[in-house]
Amino acid sequence: MRPVNAVITKVVEEAPNIRTFFFDTSFKLIPGQFVMVWIRGIDEVPMAFSYDNAITVQKVGPATSALFELDECDSIGIRGPFGKGFDIKTGHLILVAGGVGAAPLAPLAENAAMSGAKITALLGAKTKDELLFRERFEAVGEVRIATDDGSEGKQGYVTQLLEDEKNYDQIYCCGPEIMMKKVLDKVTPSKSQFSLHRYIKCGLGICGACCVDGLRVCKDGPVFSGDVLKKTEFGVYRRNECGERVKI
Amino acid sequence: MRPVNAVITKVVEEAPNIRTFFFDTSFKLIPGQFVMVWIRGIDEVPMAFSYDNAITVQKVGPATSALFELDECDSIGIRGPFGKGFDIKTGHLILVAGGVGAAPLAPLAENAAMSGAKITALLGAKTKDELLFRERFEAVGEVRIATDDGSEGKQGYVTQLLEDEKNYDQIYCCGPEIMMKKVLDKVTPSKSQFSLHRYIKCGLGICGACCVDGLRVCKDGPVFSGDVLKKTEFGVYRRNECGERVKI
Amino acid sequence: MLSLSLTGLKLKNPLILAAGIMGTTGGSLKRATEGGAGGVVTKSIGVEPKSGHSNPSMVEVDCGYMNAMGLPNPSYKNFQKEIDLARECGVPVIASIFGANADEFSEIAGTLHADAFELNVSCPHACGYGAQVGSDPALVEEITKSVKSATTAPVWVKLTPNVTDIKSIGLAAQRGGADAVVAINTVRAMAIDIESGYPILGNKFGGLSGKAIKPIAIKCVYDLYEALQIPVIGVGGISDWKDAVEFMMAGARAVQIGSAVGNNINIFNDISSCMEAFLEDKVWTLDDLYGMAHKK
């Protein structure tokens, strides 16, 4: 498919470097699936959907900075959805979000709660201001918080909050790979799902740029079950744009 | 579509120069629609279907002669169906067939009779032996015959049989153009349908080789209503393979 | 809103019937104008009557069509009345012509009367004609020159994509005095029947048209727009108004429509009305579309 023209209808400042961009067009995504967001003339980058019609973006480099220059009535190109989303279970679900990793987990929480699941969200961020979608998670379940600077909740990593969680039916996790690796090491692999981040080029499962061993993040993922990841290079190294191995 | 491989399962001698070839594959054609029959290495020519799984062919030149060389287990390529078939009405239907023109009219007669129409078939041929599908027409209605040599029925042209037919709801006609033109001149144009013959190249309505003025025999036809044909060059001239006008 | 002047011809819209499509009879050209065509190009006409390659001469493939008609035509000596009939409709009638050399081309252009001539130096499956002359810049220049001196009508040169560098051929046409180039003719191609091993076309190979070739044609038009001063007319795989817009953004002043006419002779009307609505919506004119992709 060619990029669909999406006009920005509203921009919401979520945190110092995080904004949500609402569009005039909705996309049907399973939480965890992603789209390719084309900032014309600049770059095209993968993004989760945080609402039916919105992405939530952390400014980290050229593409996201260019996106931050855009305002209502500006438009971008969107292709997708791509990949496989989270497999949404019932029972007690624990969501572990690091930073902007909360983007795909918020709609997941809302969907799952609607089907009667019990939700516990563990949110981590550097500081209180950067906690994302806290109210959305609170609206559908329990929220526990960890911040690096202790400005809210427990001081330290979000992974520490996991220690108290013994009874769960499924763990959903999205955040920096190093954090996700720590989560994987602490939980029952077959009861956990992780949304991975790799450099996405084609998004179509063809070029192989996004491979974690033989698994394509863009097509077989970005969501993988913990037991699948256990046998791979996940958490050990990733590939840069050239395909060179880079230590995590 | 690419040609479908059709294996010949039976060959029936219908008349001195007319054979029916049955295939292992059926095609869904509305009577009057046609297929392109590919005799590999030789030519591809348009043919009506005389049964769900058969064509009835008169040997007239290189392609049909090559077809006559084929036997059970040989195969040809078939593409289709192409074009628009007869619009099958109810009431009293008169079918006027000249020679191998009976091929699309026989299944038409059978279909229409099944829906309760009254069928009168007027069959014309040079001589008795060449009368095609007489029994099939007799099985579903009345048959009247004209032969050039008087060996059966009235001596003369099949068009003469029309004189006695005053009450009909629709006339269906297929045969040499000169005969069809005579029929058109004798009947109510809006109550008549004719299956035309023009040189078919693409069969897809693209090249224009088969045009009768602006009408494409392969796509808008081969069946046209008499009142549409009245305003055209039908019966006056046709085009040869080069596109030159040739008097009928 | 869509009208334009193209090499001196007035067109009510930039949507032209492509050569070889419903183009052998005055009646069929007329039908295309009734379908809304802003101009019509005839079947390519040569010096002598030609019956073309044997059937199958066209087959539908996965994403388009393949044909090897072999330039069937009644010769220019039998063709003036068809052109005249088509001209009654009041839209420009462009005579597509072909020949083996400059003399044949100018013999035809010097005799036939038409609103413009389109030189077919690009048919990929006509031995001794078409792309066999159109891959050589020197020949293309010479033929264009000789036609220009044989007629006062505008001369368009239709290019083949089956070359290493289409710009060099376009430049040759421009040097020869062409008023416009048309890109592209069909792409060399082949299909084989796996049941028998036979190449499907009577001519064994042919030219690919339809959706499959659109991205190839867009690139050719884009490159020609950059290289040439004369207008580029785009053709190849247009099947809806979006395709037409894409060609104009690539740099086409007007477009031609071929294969897609088979399933919809009214495609010219359909595209016109959608294109008008699009331009209104964007508050753009045709001129805004023209070459837009080069400014990005």
Place this chain on the structure above:
Amino acid sequence: MLSLSLTGLKLKNPLILAAGIMGTTGGSLKRATEGGAGGVVTKSIGVEPKSGHSNPSMVEVDCGYMNAMGLPNPSYKNFQKEIDLARECGVPVIASIFGANADEFSEIAGTLHADAFELNVSCPHACGYGAQVGSDPALVEEITKSVKSATTAPVWVKLTPNVTDIKSIGLAAQRGGADAVVAINTVRAMAIDIESGYPILGNKFGGLSGKAIKPIAIKCVYDLYEALQIPVIGVGGISDWKDAVEFMMAGARAVQIGSAVGNNINIFNDISSCMEAFLEDKVWTLDDLYGMAHKK
């Protein structure tokens, strides 16, 4: 039943993973062998690490895909371990390599260890590489020669269809000592976003792959089979067993599969089993298919 020997390599079937498809990591090449590939070609590897063109680098179009990856690769200096990992699967691993000149090509071929080398002189969108060298017969011959003297492994030369005469390039490769040619790389193409006028690819244009180009590739393979003594390996638009059979009838000794792997990594197994059933049904061997269309 499908096994063959190709330029000295033993393949369990004639279905090879094409260059640039799942070919950057040992793990992904391995996955293709698990999907049934009889051989795998790596991503094209150059002298220095390269990050490629900016995104969008690939887009789905009407009948296929368009890409301008820009040859991202970790350089041959970082690639031996990926090849070694892939070789553990026991199927031949062919290293695709590219360079700006004969020296770069032979530097790589002289250092890397692989079962064969495929010379990418055909990528349509890499400035100074690929088709920019592969359109010149003299350069192709020189590069092939120098690689042949740098390695004892078989050398395949991958050709671009974006030339006036692909046979002349194939003949140059053969003169240079190539053990086989591979045809075709992608077809030069472009797509424009009509909402904005922007060319969609970051590189503005790219190469067309997938179904759209199959009839073009079949014609190239057919022509090369007639012109050359060395085997031709067919690639371009194969998406099922029928396509593979068609290529072999056109004259391909083996085929490569690219774009279609995206939706089905097991396509190699799927095609193998259907092809076997077809051959049994027809009471044909692979050798019967080979070049069959030339005998009709």
